[in-house]
Amino acid sequence: MPTITSMTAWRSRAACAGQDTELWFPDYPIGAPAMKICGRCSVRAECLYECLADEVPSRRYGIRGGLTTGERQALPELPERPADAIAVLRELLHTTTEDQTPAERTGPTMTTDTELVAQAKTADLPVGQLLKWGDEHPDKDVQDQAARARIALHGLRQRHAADQELTAITTEAAQLEKRLAELRAREAELAPAKPKRKAPARDYDTPTVRAWADEQGVECPRVGQIPKRVLDAWRASLPQAGGVQ
Numbered sequence: 548m549p550t551i552t553s554m555t556a557w558r559s560r561a562a563c564a565g566q567d568t569e570l571w572f573p574d575y576p577i578g579a580p581a582m583k584i585c586g587r588c589s590v591r592a593e594c595l596y597e598c599l600a601d602e603v604p605s606r607r608y609g610i611r612g613g614l615t616t617g618e619r620q621a622l623p624e625l626p627e628r629p630a631d632a633i634a635v636l637r638e639l640l641h642t643t644t645e646d647q648t649p650a651e652r653t654g655p656t657m658t659t660d661t662e663l664v665a666q667a668k669t670a671d672l673p674v675g676q677l678l679k680w681g682d683e684h685p686d687k688d689v690q691d692q693a694a695r696a697r698i699a700l701h702g703l704r705q706r707h708a709a710d711q712e713l714t715a716i717t718t719e720a721a722q723l724e725k726r727l728a729e730l731r732a733r734e735a736e737l738a739p740a741k742p743k744r745k746a747p748a749r750d751y752d753t754p755t756v757r758a759w760a761d762e763q764g765v766e767c768p769r770v771g772q773i774p775k776r777v778l779d780a781w782r783a784s785l786p787q788a789g790g791v792q
């Protein structure tokens with residue numbers, strides 16, 4: 548079984564190591580620093596493959612392997628075998644790199660160790676730079692810790708994106724429900740009033756019919772509605788119906 552280090556060994560060659568990871572996720576336009584750094588990264592294909600294997604299509608977020616969410620969406624179907632898939636991605640990305648200008652391929656200068664130390668003395672080390680420090684540390688435990696931290700950060704970002712999407716959906720659903728209630732109320736106001744149906748007038752008095760049924764020995768429940776057969780018999784007994792009282 549591969550160890551966490553062997554699975555993520557390519558990360559030690561990531562051109563973005565040590566950079567501010569926010570560059571890859573906020574609302575930076577295409578062509579922003581992240582795209583340039585990815586453009587000269589030697590492990591774009593591995594990075595992109597890992598991203599495609601992990602991310603949920605409906606929750607794509609940020610730049611990976613130099614591709615935006617839309618560009619990742621448009622990628623062709625890849626072979627199942629990871630090595631084959633990475634080879635295909637490498638070929639695809641090679642084409643993209645050739646289209647870039649030399650300046651875009653070069654990208655900005657990476658932060659030097661001296662600058663790192665200076666930053667560490669004056670402020671908290673940015674997460675990206677801390678991870679780079681971990682990646683390059685001679686102690687293998689520290690390297691593993693950095694690899695695990697990257698995975699945890701990736702999971703955290705996905706959860707953050709999912710929470711944001713959920714909040715947006717919940718807010719929109721509440722607004723739609725409110726609007727629907729308003730429309731229903733207006734619909735009720737505008738709809739013509741339905742004429743109330745009048746209950747047909749009774750031609751009998753319940754105690755009278757029960758008393759008649761008792762006298763005649765006709766079975767009739769003591770409570771509730773009087774059955775139609777009893778009413779029919781009672782009506783038939785009335786003088787106007789030709790019956791005998």
Ligand code: SF4
Nearest residue numbers: 561563585588594612
């Ligand atoms: S492809 Fe880009 S995001 Fe991926 S490791 Fe390289 S520089 Fe970082």
